[in-house]
Amino acid sequence: MKAIVQTEYGSADVLHLEEVDPPTLPDHGVLVRVHAASVHAGDWHLMRGTPFLIRLIYGGLRKPQIKILGTDVAGQGEAVGAAVTQFKPGDEVFGDLSESGFGAFAEYVCAAPTAFALKPTNLTFEEAATVPVSALAALQGLRDVGQLQAGQRVLVKGAAGGVGSFAVQIAKALGAETTGLCSPSKVETVRSLGADHVMADSHPLPASHYDLILDTAAYHPIVDSLPALTPTGTYVLVGGATPRFFQAMLLGPLISKLQGRQVKCLTSKPNQADLILLKELIEAGKFRPYLDRTYTLDEVPAAIRALEQRRVRGKVAIRIP
Ligand SMILES: NC(=O)c1ccc[n+]([C@@H]2O[C@H](COP(=O)([O-])OP(=O)(O)OC[C@H]3O[C@@H](n4cnc5c(N)ncnc54)[C@H](OP(=O)(O)O)[C@@H]3O)[C@@H](O)[C@H]2O)c1
Numbered sequence: 001m002k003a004i005v006q007t008e009y010g011s012a013d014v015l016h017l018e019e020v021d022p023p024t025l026p027d028h029g030v031l032v033r034v035h036a037a038s039v040h041a042g043d044w045h046l047m048r049g050t051p052f053l054i055r056l057i058y059g060g061l062r063k064p065q066i067k068i069l070g071t072d073v074a075g076q077g078e079a080v081g082a083a084v085t086q087f088k089p090g091d092e093v094f095g096d097l098s099e100s101g102f103g104a105f106a107e108y109v110c111a112a113p114t115a116f117a118l119k120p121t122n123l124t125f126e127e128a129a130t131v132p133v134s135a136l137a138a139l140q141g142l143r144d145v146g147q148l149q150a151g152q153r154v155l156v157k158g159a160a161g162g163v164g165s166f167a168v169q170i171a172k173a174l175g176a177e178t179t180g181l182c183s184p185s186k187v188e189t190v191r192s193l194g195a196d197h198v199m200a201d202s203h204p205l206p207a208s209h210y211d212l213i214l215d216t217a218a219y220h221p222i223v224d225s226l227p228a229l230t231p232t233g234t235y236v237l238v239g240g241a242t243p244r245f246f247q248a249m250l251l252g253p254l255i256s257k258l259q260g261r262q263v264k265c266l267t268s269k270p271n272q273a274d275l276i277l278l279k280e281l282i283e284a285g286k287f288r289p290y291l292d293r294t295y296t297l298d299e300v301p302a303a304i305r306a307l308e309q310r311r312v313r314g315k316v317a318i319r320i321p
Pocket of ligand 1: 133161164219237307308
């Protein structure tokens, strides 16, 4: 099968289209013919091996253990293992391969049934492939870590990004008054997602206003955002600069004690029940992906470069015919 392979860490230049053996099907596995994948920030972190911690988590201190990247996938069941009852060949599925060895930038993937759910019927394969990692992070950040309640005010920072574009819509679906913060050139994109209010990220934040800040673009000190929270509000760090993540993780409890406002970190987890919930919300018209552009398999390096260089609005997909 054709796949995008990497044998060393580095820029997108280390990615090459090659012919490799297809995965074998164990009794407890589902073999999927990939129709589409998508790209998210974690893909280029794995490609570059940065932050260094990622090499400790996934092995490969000097060279990557994961040879075929790609976490988000949508496709059709090709075959199922003898012990699998949840899916059958021909089922249209989407899934998150982050706990299944990755490998979505290829013509076939094989993973446990729990990595997949039936694809939303009202999305194309390309659209469906953009959902799993980013929408799960948005859902789990708002609902589980942020404990968002209907009627509350939420600020989504990085609202035009992959996680942010889903977070704006899911926060609305959860009944919150939603403000999106993004770079000035992307204000209209965020408005089109249905945000109640949109602000360019150069705009000063109002004081004591938000019950929850979901920060997918933490590139400034966390304490700068806290005055915008109500005295009992919560700041949830999803992503951004690595030092900010450690700051929130290590100093969060202390800042929370001193400030009253909670500072928390999201570590999203693939979860089949949540994938099914996302499918139901999409089919009910509560949200849908903002698909900026579709690339072909050999264009994966270009897709990753576009994401790294902040040229993407919402999500990009990879079509694998
Ligand atoms: N904690 C978790 O479990 C979890 C799960 C998923 C993702 N993440 C992390 O969440 C972050 C966002 O992921 P994503 O997939 O949404 O990425 P993305 O699609 O590339 O979006 C990145 C966002 O960050 C903004 N941004 C990038 N560089 C910036 C800078 N220097 N200053 C200000 N804003 C900047 C972009 O703003 P513009 O759109 O205005 O350019 C964009 O909104 C990443 O760090 C990712 O690793 C964490």
